[in-house]
Amino acid sequence: MKDNVAREEMVKEKIFEGEDLLPCPFCGNREIYYEKYITPVGMRYRVICGKCCAGMDTGTAQNRYTVRELWNTRTTDKDGG
Numbered sequence: 001m002k003d004n005v006a007r008e009e010m011v012k013e014k015i016f017e018g019e020d021l022l023p024c025p026f027c028g029n030r031e032i033y034y035e036k037y038i039t040p041v042g043m044r045y046r047v048i049c050g051k052c053c054a055g056m057d058t059g060t061a062q063n064r065y066t067v068r069e070l071w072n073t074r075t076t077d078k079d080g081g
Helices: 002-010 064-071
Strands: 013-015 032-039 042-049
Touching: 032 064, 042 064
Parallel strands: none
Antiparallel strands: 013 032, 032 042
16 A cells, blocks of 8 residues: 555646636635546546645546546535525
8 A cells, every 4th residue: 555655646747737727616726737646547637726735536537627527516505606
């Protein structure tokens, strides 16, 4: 297990293409980026806020479009706001 964590840490790649990502729902930061990393079963993607480090990582997203859809999904309150 320890080797897998070390391997994951070594192969991270930040991809700054945040213009298709909504601002962070927690801090409002617009510097949001994709991060590509390797797992024992292949490459995966997650989304990370560059300010507060909030993120979306399913552990199964094999492309950035999957995590983009999840990150960009927002809930609304009863009044629609």
